[in-house]
Amino acid sequence: MGAGERDGSRGGAAGRGAAAARQDPGGRTARDPPAEGAHAALAIRRPGQRDPRRRGGLRRRVRHRRAPGGRGRVPREAPAGLRSRSLKVRTVTVDFWGTLLLDGPGSDDRYRRIRVADFARILAGAGERATPAQLDRGYEASATWLGRVWSRNRDIPVTEHVRAILAAVDARLPDRLSPATLQALVDAYARPALAVPPAVDHGARAALQALRARGIRLALVSNTMRTPGATLRRLLAGYGLLDLFACTVFSDEVGIRKPDPEIFLRALRGAGGEPETAVHVGDDETLDVEGARVARMRVIQVTADPAAAAAGADAAISRLADLPGAVADLDGR
CATH class of the missing domain: 1.10.150 (DNA polymerase; domain 1)
Structure with missing residues (x-):
């Protein structure tokens, strides 16, 4: 879907009212408050929220079920169509809140x-x-x-x-x-x-650098909440991540929010990519997994429990350190 946003642990769900203790990269201890107002309804932190204390690593999965049809969900024919392809991954789009950053958007x-x-x-x-x-x-x-x-x-x-x-x-x-x-x-x-910056997944830079070393183009695509994309780019620069992306697309700047497929397609166009050779990486079952599937992209879900990942995900990881291996696995299918 946001914008927003813990060092080594991702705990309770902001959108479900759980206050997750975390420490930012500078060592400052803070707590995520429950989401309020619009944040409670739209910055949802689902049970799939990841916790980097888990070391389950990567669960690679091939889909055998079709995602339900209906408005805002993946068309029934899309998974089968994508399963029939085995195209090399050339572009990876990445979510911001809850994926690159350990904090959720709420x-x-x-x-x-x-x-x-x-x-x-x-x-x-x-x-x-x-x-x-x-x-x-x-x-x-x-x-x-x-x-x-x-x-x-x-x-x-x-x-x-x-x-x-x-x-x-x-x-x-x-x-x-x-x-x-x-x-x-x-x-x-x-x-x-x-x-008071949110905390980044410490494995993010090395993982993204490894993908770029393989010639894979990277783009960032994210919903924002109350912090605008211009500020989020400054955060990315501070984490040493901004220069790794060929394109960064934020919802407040383009007027479109995930799961609308158009925001994914804009990120792909900005990076010179195509859906058939692209993979999206994100945490949210609806905003990221279903949204990217409608855009006809493959999806790697970032979740606390890869064994319980969304049915529409091609693979699931619990930390970004496992991302290069997950992408390589998709390349080998």
Whole structure:
């Protein structure tokens, strides 16, 4: 599907209200709060959420079942059609939240208090009075509105998030603010993840480098939550991962969210790839596995329990260190 986002352990599910203790790469201990508002419904952390403490490694699987039909799911004929191919993997697309990063997308909402406090400070400096309680209610109201947008697999720039929060406090407030003040609010909304970054899978860089060494092109495709793609690229650069991708596609920038197949196809076009020779790597059964299958790509699911991976996945791994082996296995089929 997000955006958002633990060092060596991936524990409970943010979307199911479990607070997973984790430590970021810098050694700071933090906890993922339960997802709130739109995050609870749309940043789902399913039972397949992986835990790097597991060392089960890779379970390679050949599908023998067809995925159910129906809207938003894989067409019944797609798995059989893809099973009949044995084309060499030339492009790999990778999910962000819950895959490259150990945090799930619902964890983005842990920055809520920081955003609300910064909004109150900036507005006070502009001569506008809005209490933290008012802004917090506006933040919650915006989650309901975002939920309706995201439920249609569509997305909007974070500038519109900010305007929605302000309008919930005072309908005329967004239009009273100067462009400079509005930009300051957008910056405050976008930046908290840089100050308290989510943790990356430590095996990510080596795994992606190994794929590139084989001549495989890499693209990133991700839904965003409240942290925009521009900020997520800065996080990737800080982790030493951005330069490995030929293309990075974020939903807030293209207006489309997974599982809509178009966002996968845009990433492939940006990397010069084709669905028939591409593999998508992601954690979410609906957003990643089913979405990529509709785009006619093969799929490697990242999950805590590879033995219980989604029926539509071609392979399942519990950590990115196992990704080069999983791709090689698909190449050999």
